Amino acid sequence: MSWWTTDETHDPARTSWVDSANGHVDFPIQNLPLGLFAPADRPERIGTAIGDKILDLKACADAGLFDPLVVQACQQPGANALLGLPVGRKRALRRRISELLSDPDYRNIVENKLFRAGDCELLVPARIGDYTDFYVGIHHANNVGRQFRPDNPLLPNYKYVPIGYHGRASSVRPSDVGVRRPYGQRKGPDADAPVFEPTARLDYELELGVWIGAGNALGRPLSIAEASHHVAGFCLLNDWSARDVQAWEYQPLGPFLAKNFHTTISPWIVTADAMAPFRTSQPSRPEGDPAPLPYLRDDNDQRHGALDLTLEVFLHTRRMRTQGAAPFRLSSGPATSMYWTVNQMVAHHASNGCNLSPGDLLGTGTISAPERSGFGSLLEISEGGARPLTLPNGETRTFLEDGDELILKAQASAAGYVSIGFGECRAVVLPAT
Template identity: 60%
Template structure:
């Protein structure tokens, strides 16, 4: 999968892209933006600029790929699959390379509005971060942190797509029913234990027909790209409502995603083997097992969480690694469709909270359920998030011999409850 577009020596005619932490010419993520006073349109992030795709002098399959985005979404493009995506990437890399004189329309990204890249038909949240699942389980079930099914089946639930928002969108603290152990009756009001969750977002490309499962060996081909996802969580509301059917109001008030779709092709140099399961863990069933997926189905991504409280500088809460996922994205696709569920272009998966021994992906873990408040450099303390707090997620992919790439910020700020 490696080709000239991954050449670390390739430089861009867009000066800000050269050495850019997130968007060098080796990345070329796609998204939907609007310039000042303009309508939504498809673009590619390149350094501190956005290339308006409709302006690029593309030919053949690459031109057809851009035509599929004419409605201001990437759904049609996602449906096309890998071959048009690769053709578009190859031509864009040439057009944006140093020495190219093609006429292009470039916009200052700082002056543009970034939108959701696709219409999200369905949203599924998995629970594939085993360290997070173990840490949370230990808080509530010390004798059995992981449920018996965890290592056999990718755990997930269907969420809602309507309240997924792009980075930079503020969200209101949710209201709901709460009943902590110290109170005899439930009460209604703003969540007292509002949290973030560090997740990887997985965009679905070509779908499958109803009743036709996607084989694990083909599952990676149904992934159109990746983003960061903050699945905000009202822990106190969830603790009261989740039995027996799982979270509801605790999650549906909002999730935040980074707006750029980082393609599988851009991440090709950073594919790694899925970490070996500990001795004694069950081997996945045949419908979840593929040797190629095990050899290169995981992603080496360095993840960070930053907290900004009013009046203080941003503080890095934790670092993590996408290799903390117990199941690969392809295994999630295969499992989601194994019963015949029809996935569609623009569906979105959340990986589940990614924690490692080096860093946790939620305040629930960092503060041990709120029992050990975190003291920030400013002197402020936090059990959970307060109004005015902002969370920023970041991801970086690095490997010797290749240009590092990133995902762009995934930022959200909490406003007071309605």
């Protein structure tokens, strides 16, 4: 079966006996994302979001509702073992969960394994061994490059190589964990020497997170044709950035302390199978751009490797919350504004024999649309601080202030299918200590 094929779990007519799932904006029965949660005063366990509830998969496994391999995976810490299952096994598990939550005959044995999501703590869903951040949002790359190199914003390698760097897995946190304003070295353009102070240019970056599944052995590259079988799912990712620290430190080796202090992710893994109806063709490269090198070229990937997602960013300042005002939408744009596909990112990452493991996390890099209404960072929206953004209540922003809350959202939609969402990726900026 092809990795983009739909089945009965995507049927728009399928409903759940969990009433809140029917019509739910993020978690209808057609989604069934995986996550790690902790009910009040109980140990963490693996679960599936369904409406405003969470199904305890470990309890289902203990009750003998899954096959032995899945039961064994559910006993392990985090979702790593589940993510690492073969594609066919994960697809069978999705079908089984869909059956349990849609067939009323299972209600009596499953209902007591549901928890109200609002009563649970949502955690980072897997033990992240490694985190790599890419730079595949071409409009972001152009916008930022133009601020430093107006006549030549993209470096020569950009259209040949999916650019990336190794991030810091230890500082990845789930939604709702506050981000502390970091200290760092920064140097003003007219200063003789740098200072060590809290960043004055704290920014967000709108990204997709990519969760790795089975992985590959050290020394064994993954071909572009097989890369999709190693992608377990997706989340939202905010790669917080201290722009003034970044400008001073990034040459010659790239990002370091400007980005490793905190990364926020949405806590649910929207599986690759859930995204099958929302596969779309990768946008054609502009005329004159080089074709991908053969190891990154695959016709199926070009036809089905992009994702039909609408990404949104909202700002909720402390004053807005005090006044009871709704968050202000900073941007909205499509996930198709990526120059490289997810599978090209994975294939390139492993092309030198680098071993990927279940639970590894990749970031796409900032995804921006061509227009300002779809820019994925304040660095772009404010043009490096030169063009302040005025909010509806009269406040202005060039970069983030203490007390600001950033909220990322994503919605997958396609004709003939039920839309699904990713849940929120949100965090409040806390003052430096």
